[in-house]
Amino acid sequence: MLDTIKMDLRSTDNQVLSVYIDVEDNSLSRKWLAALNQLIQNQNHLEKNYCWLGWAKSERNPEYICTQINRSIHAVNSAGLGYSIKDFFTPANTIDAELGIDHAHMNQLHRYFEDLQGVSGAMSPYYTAADDTARWHIRQLNLLCHELESLVLSIRKLKTAPEWQRPAQLMCWLRAPRFELTVEDYEHFGIETINRSMGGVYVGVNKTVGKHHWEVFIDEGRDSRVSELVTSTLRSQTQAAGDFDIEWGNNPGEWDWQINELNEFREWLVANNFDPEDKSLTIGHPKVAQVDLIRSFGTVDYKKIWAQLYQHQDVYRISTSMSQATYEYRWSDPDYDLQQIRKLK
Numbered sequence: 001m002l003d004t005i006k007m008d009l010r011s012t013d014n015q016v017l018s019v020y021i022d023v024e025d026n027s028l029s030r031k032w033l034a035a036l037n038q039l040i041q042n043q044n045h046l047e048k049n050y051c052w053l054g055w056a057k058s059e060r061n062p063e064y065i066c067t068q069i070n071r072s073i074h075a076v077n078s079a080g081l082g083y084s085i086k087d088f089f090t091p092a093n094t095i096d097a098e099l100g101i102d103h104a105h106m107n108q109l110h111r112y113f114e115d116l117q118g119v120s121g122a123m124s125p126y127y128t129a130a131d132d133t134a135r136w137h138i139r140q141l142n143l144l145c146h147e148l149e150s151l152v153l154s155i156r157k158l159k160t161a162p163e164w165q166r167p168a169q170l171m172c173w174l175r176a177p178r179f180e181l182t183v184e185d186y187e188h189f190g191i192e193t194i195n196r197s198m199g200g201v202y203v204g205v206n207k208t209v210g211k212h213h214w215e216v217f218i219d220e221g222r223d224s225r226v227s228e229l230v231t232s233t234l235r236s237q238t239q240a241a242g243d244f245d246i247e248w249g250n251n252p253g254e255w256d257w258q259i260n261e262l263n264e265f266r267e268w269l270v271a272n273n274f275d276p277e278d279k280s281l282t283i284g285h286p287k288v289a290q291v292d293l294i295r296s297f298g299t300v301d302y303k304k305i306w307a308q309l310y311q312h313q314d315v316y317r318i319s320t321s322m323s324q325a326t327y328e329y330r331w332s333d334p335d336y337d338l339q340q341i342r343k344l345k
Helices: 028-040 063-077 103-117 125-129 132-160 213-220 256-272 291-298 301-312 337-344
Strands: 003-010 016-023 169-172 178-180 200-203 239-241 244-247 288-290 313-320 324-326
Touching: 003 337, 016 291, 028 178, 028 239, 028 288, 028 324, 063 125, 063 324, 103 132, 103 213, 125 178, 132 337, 213 291, 244 288, 301 324
Parallel strands: none
Antiparallel strands: 003 016, 003 313, 016 288, 169 244, 178 239, 200 244, 200 288, 313 324
C-alpha cells in the first residue's frame, strides 16, 4: 500500500462522512498518486457537476439533464462558430417506454461534441475559435451525454433488478495535467477488468478519445460494426491523469449472464478486427486503489452503503499524506457555471 486517502463527503446540512481509500502499489498507481497530489496541491477545480453518475434517485434527474443539454446547444448556436445544432432533447425523445435510452439520439449528441471539440492533439477549428464560455458548453455536451446514459441505466435497473444499478463517483478536475501510459501500465487493462468491485478506485477513462470499445458494444449490440457508427472516434487510451472513478455498484463478474456477455464482447472484437488479448487497446478499468468499506461505512452491505452515500453527495475535502484541499462550492450554486468558466480562463 502506497498511501491512504481520506475523502470527506458533505450532506446538505453539512454533516461529514469520511471515506478511506487504500492506494495499491503498482506502476500505474504510483504515477496516478503523484498526479493526484499535484491536482490537490495546485487547488485545481473539482467538477462537482460531473461527479455522481448512475444514482437513480439523483436530484439531477432526466428533466434537469435534458434542460442543461438544450441550454448548452443554444449557447453553441449563439457563439458564432459556424456550427449549428438543430436538435432538442427531452425525456420523451431520449427514454423509451421500457426505460431504455435512445442510443441513436445520444450518439448524435456525442457526435456534436466530437465535431466541435475534436480529439487530443487535433482540436477542432470550432473549439479553437470558441471563447471560454462556448468551450465550457461544448464540454457539457459530452459530460451530460454520459451522465444521462448512466442515469437512465440505473433508473431501469431500479425497476427491474435493483441490486444491479451502476452508481459511481467520478472525480475529475479542470485542466488536469496528463501523463503518458507505458507498456507496463497496459498490463492493468484487459477484458477481465470490465468487472469492477464495490469501492474499487480506477483511473478514469480519457473521454476526449470518444467512446471506448465496451461502451460501443453495450450501446450498439453484438451485430454492430465500428465502420457504421455515428461516433467518429474509437481510439486507445494513451494518457491518464490524477482523475479517478469509484465504483459503488456490485461486481457482476461471477454471474453467468456477465460471463456470457463478455464472451460475446470477445466475439464482437474479433468481428471488428480487434484482438481481445491486446491490452494496448486499453479496454476495461485499471485499478489503483480500494475503499476500506468497513472503516468508512461500518458494513459491506451495498444497501446500507448506498443509503449513506445518498445523504452525502458533495465532496468537501480530500487528503493524502502529502496534500489536502477543501472544496467549499456546490454544483447547485446559482453561479456554478461561471465559477468553472473563470477557472478555465
